[in-house]
Amino acid sequence: MPELSAADTVRAADPVVHDIGAAWMLDPAVSRHGKELGYANPFAFYVAGRGGVLGDVDASVVSASFGWFEPGFVRAMWDEGVAVAGAREAARRYATACTAWAEKRLPDDPRLCALAERAAAAAEGSALPLFAGWRAEPLPDGGPARLVQALHVLRELRGALHLVATTAVGLTPLEAVLTRSGDDRARFLAWQGDLPDCTELKPLLLEADEITDRLAARVYERALTPSERAEFADLAAKAGSAVLS
Template sequence: MGELSAAETVRAADKIIHDVGSRWMLSGATARHGQEHGFENPFAYYFAGRGGVLGDVDASVVAAALGWFEPAFVRAQWDEGVAVAGAREATRRYALGCAAWGEARLPDDPRLSELAGRVAKVAEGSALPVFCGWRAEPLPEAGPARLMQLVQVLRELRGGLHLVATTAVGLSPLEAILTQDGPDTARFFGWQGDFPECGALKPRRVEAEEITDRLSAAVYERALSPSERAEFAERVGALGSSVLG
């Protein structure tokens, strides 16, 4: 199977993990699962479910921990979502949706679950509250449901590291979006009005990506041997081919 450096593992695996997690979160099946569990608004389900690991906190805390989203938009969705059943119960229901989506769409790969679990366990959680919250959630016992929740945990790891990196280079959440994805994505994240010109800030975004990759690589370096990293990347690639096409 060969060997991979930690940096090569980042390039081979992290985007796939992100995209599989996004596919679940944005799925119509996930929205329907939310409706079946009391959440008529899929955005309220998302914010209360994803952020509920933080507990009964003010919406400003959720906005800070998730990053990217316009704070008033977060407040509206969070307050609506936690009104359904509370923050921790929202996460429990969201995790059930994660498990159901995984059971329907992911292959059964116990070895990938094992390797992903080791990566999650080794990661330093400082300044990564959403990742730590999801890491602390009980995992399904086995099968695709367990693997899908671990994908979610690792997605929160990368996302948290990236938020740390964009903050470190001096980018606000809106600037971080505009320097990479543009106004349409900013509007999807709840931002409104006229947007600033951020072309001059693009080098900072490049720097933030490099920092994120280094932080992520350090986790793989501690968690897995070179041959295990190659196996992990290969299995993540197969997962991506199965789920993303």
Template sequence: MGELTAMETVQAADETIHEVGSKWMLNPATWEHGKKHGYDNPFAHYFAGRCGVMGDVDAGVVTAAMGWFEPALVRAMWDEGVAVAGAAEAARRYMLAGTDWGREHVPDDPRLCELAERVVQAVEGSALPLFCGWRAEPLPESGPGRLTQVFHVMREWRGGLHLVATTAVGLSPLEAVLVADGPDKARFSGWQGDLPEFDHLKPRHAEAEEITDRLAAAVYERALSPSERAEFATRVREVGTAVLA
């Protein structure tokens, strides 16, 4: 199967893990699952469900952990979502939607799950509250649902690292959204009014991506051997092919 460096593992696996997580988050079945559990607004379900692992905190804490959403939008959606059943229960119901989806769409790969869990446990959680909240959540005993949740935890890890990196290079939340995804994504994320120019910020964003990759690679380096990293990347690619095709 060969060997991979830690950085090659980042480049081979991290985007697929992110996309698998996005697939279930944006799936209409997830929205329907939320509606059945009391969340008429899918965005309130998203904010309360994704961030409920941090507990019944003020919306300002959620804004800080999420990173790139406009604060007023976060407050409105968070307050609406946690009013349904509290923060912890929102997270539990949200992940049920994910694991239910995973049982139908994600291949059963116990070995990949084992390797991914080793990576998760090797992460130093400083400045990563959302990741740490999800890492502390109980996992399904086995099967595709467990792998789906572990992938979600890894997705929050990468997202948290990138928030650290964009902050480190001096990008504001709005600037980070604009330079990464453009004005449409900024509007979707709640930002209103005139949007600033952002082309000159692209070098900073490239630097933030490099920092994110470097921080992630350090974890792969200590969690997995070179041959295990190659196996991990291959198995992630196979899951991605099955789920994202």
């Protein structure tokens, strides 16, 4: 039976998990679902829905947990979004939009779901509040709906670990965005005004990437055997092909 190291599992599976999450978050169908649920502004639905697991908190807490977005944008979208039905209800409605998307686009793979849940359960949640919040949410009973939420939890894990890592090496969220992706991505994340040249910060970003991969690998090392890691990476790739092709 094929085996995979924890480090190779990170390299093989984590990008797919990220891209599956990005696919549903950016799908216009999710925004339409949010509009039907009372969120006329898709960005308010995104911020309140994704951050709603944090509960009734100030927008600065959400901004700190999201990391990459301009804080004023997060505040405006959070305040608008939670005004519809509160924070926790926004999270529940966001989850329903996610699972409705999955029912039409993601295959039913109970084994991938089980392995993803085990990985999430093995992670240490300290300093990772957004991940911990989503992990604490109830999962659907089964099918693509349960799978997509389990994968979303893993995506939040990776994102939270990377935010910890960039902070640890001394990068601000804006510096991390600019160093990796440049001005266009920063504008997409609502940063305005003159943007600094962060070319010289590339070594810090590489260091943060190494820390992120190492922390993520420890989770797979604890959660899955070498053969299960190979299976997880293979099944994740197949799910990604079904969604992203």
